[in-house]
Amino acid sequence: xxxxxxxxxxxxxxxxxxxxxxxxxxxxxxxxxxxxxxxxxxxxxxxxxxxxxxxxxxxxxxxxxxxxxxxxxxxxxxxxxxxxxxxxxxxxxxxxxxxxxxxxxxxxxxxxxxxxxxxxxxxxxxxxxxxxxxxxxxxxxxxxxxxxxxxxxxxxxxxxxxxxxxxxxxxxxxxxxxxxxxxxxxxxxxxxxxxxxxxxxxxxxxxxxxxxxxxxxxxxxxxxxxxxxxxxxxxxxxxxxxxxxxxxxxxxxxxxxxxxxxxxxxxxxxxxxxxxxxxxxxxxxxxxxxxxxxxxxxxxxxxxxxxxxxxxxxxxxxxxxxxxxxxxxxxxxxxxxx
Amino acid sequence: xxxxxxxxxxxxxxxxxxxxxxxxxxxxxxxxxxxxxxxxxxxxxxxxxxxxxxxxxxxxxxxxxxxxxxxxxxxxxxxxxxxxxxxxxxxxxxxxxxxxxxxxxxxxxxxxxxxxxxxxxxxxxxxxxxxxxxxxxxxxxxxxxxxxxxxxxxxxxxxxxxxxxxxxxxxxxxxxxxxxxxxxxxxxxxxxxxxxxxxxxxxxxxxxxxxxxxxxxxxxxxxxxxxxxxxxxxxxxxxxxxxxxxxxxxxxxxxxxxxxxxxxxxxxxxxxxxxxxxxxxxxxxxxxxxxxxxxxxxxxxxxxxxxxxxxxxxxxxxxxxxxxxxxxxxxxxxxxxxxxxxxxxxxxxxxxxxxxxxxxxxxxxxxxxxxxxxxxxxxxxxxxxxxxxxxxxxxxxxxxxxxxxxxxxxxxxxxxxxx
Numbered sequence: 001x002x003x004x005x006x007x008x009x010x011x012x013x014x015x016x017x018x019x020x021x022x023x024x025x026x027x028x029x030x031x032x033x034x035x036x037x038x039x040x041x042x043x044x045x046x047x048x049x050x051x052x053x054x055x056x057x058x059x060x061x062x063x064x065x066x067x068x069x070x071x072x073x074x075x076x077x078x079x080x081x082x083x084x085x086x087x088x089x090x091x092x093x094x095x096x097x098x099x100x101x102x103x104x105x106x107x108x109x110x111x112x113x114x115x116x117x118x119x120x121x122x123x124x125x126x127x128x129x130x131x132x133x134x135x136x137x138x139x140x141x142x143x144x145x146x147x148x149x150x151x152x153x154x155x156x157x158x159x160x161x162x163x164x165x166x167x168x169x170x171x172x173x174x175x176x177x178x179x180x181x182x183x184x185x186x187x188x189x190x191x192x193x194x195x196x197x198x199x200x201x202x203x204x205x206x207x208x209x210x211x212x213x214x215x216x217x218x219x220x221x222x223x224x225x226x227x228x229x230x231x232x233x234x235x236x237x238x239x240x241x242x243x244x245x246x247x248x249x250x251x252x253x254x255x256x257x258x259x260x261x262x263x264x265x266x267x268x269x270x271x272x273x274x275x276x277x278x279x280x281x282x283x284x285x286x287x288x289x290x291x292x293x294x295x296x297x298x299x300x301x302x303x304x305x306x307x308x309x310x311x312x313x314x315x316x317x318x319x320x321x322x323x324x325x326x327x328x329x330x331x332x333x334x335x336x337x338x
Numbered sequence: 339x340x341x342x343x344x345x346x347x348x349x350x351x352x353x354x355x356x357x358x359x360x361x362x363x364x365x366x367x368x369x370x371x372x373x374x375x376x377x378x379x380x381x382x383x384x385x386x387x388x389x390x391x392x393x394x395x396x397x398x399x400x401x402x403x404x405x406x407x408x409x410x411x412x413x414x415x416x417x418x419x420x421x422x423x424x425x426x427x428x429x430x431x432x433x434x435x436x437x438x439x440x441x442x443x444x445x446x447x448x449x450x451x452x453x454x455x456x457x458x459x460x461x462x463x464x465x466x467x468x469x470x471x472x473x474x475x476x477x478x479x480x481x482x483x484x485x486x487x488x489x490x491x492x493x494x495x496x497x498x499x500x501x502x503x504x505x506x507x508x509x510x511x512x513x514x515x516x517x518x519x520x521x522x523x524x525x526x527x528x529x530x531x532x533x534x535x536x537x538x539x540x541x542x543x544x545x546x547x548x549x550x551x552x553x554x555x556x557x558x559x560x561x562x563x564x565x566x567x568x569x570x571x572x573x574x575x576x577x578x579x580x581x582x583x584x585x586x587x588x589x590x591x592x593x594x595x596x597x598x599x600x601x602x603x604x605x606x607x608x609x610x611x612x613x614x615x616x617x618x619x620x621x622x623x624x625x626x627x628x629x630x631x632x633x634x635x636x637x638x639x640x641x642x643x644x645x646x647x648x649x650x651x652x653x654x655x656x657x658x659x660x661x662x663x664x665x666x667x668x669x670x671x672x673x674x675x676x677x678x679x680x681x682x683x684x685x686x687x688x689x690x691x692x693x694x695x696x697x698x699x700x701x702x703x704x705x706x707x708x709x710x711x712x713x714x715x716x717x718x719x720x721x722x723x724x725x726x727x728x729x730x731x732x733x734x735x736x737x738x739x740x741x742x743x744x745x746x747x748x749x750x751x752x753x754x755x756x757x
Contacts, residue, residue, distance in 0.1 A: 028605045028607055032606070034516070039517055039532045041513065042514075042532065042536065042577065042581065043535060045574060045577065048550065052553040056553045103445065104445050104449050105449075107441065107442050108442075108449045110442050115442050115446075116446070124446070124450075127450060129628070130696050131449070131453045134453075134457070134635070136635065137637045137666050138460055138666075138685050141460065142456045145463070151406075154406055154407070198449075198452050198456070202449070202453075229435035231434055231438040231439065234438075252541055259541065259543020259545065259546065262638055262663070287638065290549065294552075294641075302557070306553060309549040312543055312545075313546045316541060316543055317538055320537070320539075320540070324538060
């Protein structure tokens, strides 16, 4: 860079980075202020969501204290209410949904990024995006009128053969009794979870596919050059590279599954007891509780619903923050040198 | 990828070549990947024998009923048989590869079958209500639950959806795009913080957005439930989605373009207005359209904030208003078959709107940033020709020559490179 001074100066000038001076015109300054203002407004709106829920929920939370977390009943007008049952239901539905959707999403993402014929890939990506945009009420209708009757067989089989696991147990039926009523298997957390799984799988899939597609071509070719089969390459290169994307996508789907309202509301029949049997009829979720009770709530009841909404909000926020920090910290998405 | 075939072509070609008299054997490129005959045979064989196994086993292993059980049994048998058949002539690695490939095909197939089922089922059940013309022109004011489908319709819900989404777009498009530009153009600790919050809010439960507007607008300010409130609720839900999608698009704008603009002395706002935004236009349009598709389909924020009515209401500031998803939701809660048919009809209309929006987004956003349509390319070419003439008029003839050569067509790879 610098031409060496040969003249025998005792102390050559250390290269000092030139101070860059930016002269901003009036237009630019206004521009910057305006943009920053929109940033503040957006942040304000987002903060207002939490703030107003907290404000409105205050009354109910003060009245109930810690009992809010441990009570299963929902009778706000006699001050006996809590989210133990609905929160359990929400989590169970979300867990069922994620358990089903993650293998589907990972498989589809890998299929699109590595297996599908090249000409088909863009169409498939569009289809996945389209699936993510299908309104949730349509999924709910489908689950209620189509999927439910086809799932009963599966539910019965699961409860017959795996009923010894408490999760799959169903009260009111004997294992192996073929003539048990179908209705004990309908409107369960399992059916709701299945529908929600189909709703979140495309979202997870598009996150994962984006990360898988970024796996460095050099490393892929290296794996092939070492004699790996395609699956060997996927296991050695794509999956380790995309681990962050898989985890992040899973969490993102979990966040969506926790907050899903209408599809769950349409399918489950609400109960206010802690219902750990996912195959059995009756379950509940925070969002369907709100949708169910907002209409007939007194002022205090509304405050209680706000408290439930706040709990849901905090839960999804925690899940989302975890997801984004995992994605940001992993190697996924980093530019590769290869 | 695993296929290693012996090729006589390569070994025989050098021998025949020096002779010259014999026409040289065509040098066939080695096929890598793709289906081989034995692979296809193994696949078909496994499928066929799995079918037989399933027919034999079905009803014997468990009281597993319905088509679903049969398919699952068949699939499990198929995987095992396929592994065995492939194992007859390949090593373990290749067997695993083949089986996993089959599994990946299945996962994708399942997901896309589910999509087809959801869309197809809705359209199929909607067939009863859709042929009635009054379904699109009347509201439900005069139609009771027992009335036939030839009476009443969803005009009020379609109008409501239109008004609500217009309100939501009027809020989210300026605010969302400006915020996305902010995240990209003014880096710093604060904008990183805003980006983190926005990303966390992308999966904000929609009912919480509705609850927030309910708390602020209806309980806090004492307003009525109205279309305006529903529009606000949809905006709160759409805003993070639009910001995030546009942020991603803006990041794809090539740095060389903005640097060129800055090097020409353009202030930042001119760079953004004349270079960044036009370059990313198609992507931004896609982001907005996808956000719209999500916003149109949301039920729960509308459920809390819009109220419900059976009458046509074109005034978003007063009185309850209904949107399509909310109408679907209310129709199917009724036990009457005609109401359920109306619900499916509305759902089909909703699906159709989302599909159309998607198709539009695909047409607009199909190209990357900087890639222009033919018409846009012609327009920029015309603009640069005008510039050349302008320079030629103001400068000396020699200067005009220089300008003509040193003024490149903007985006030299436009037009055909994305084909």
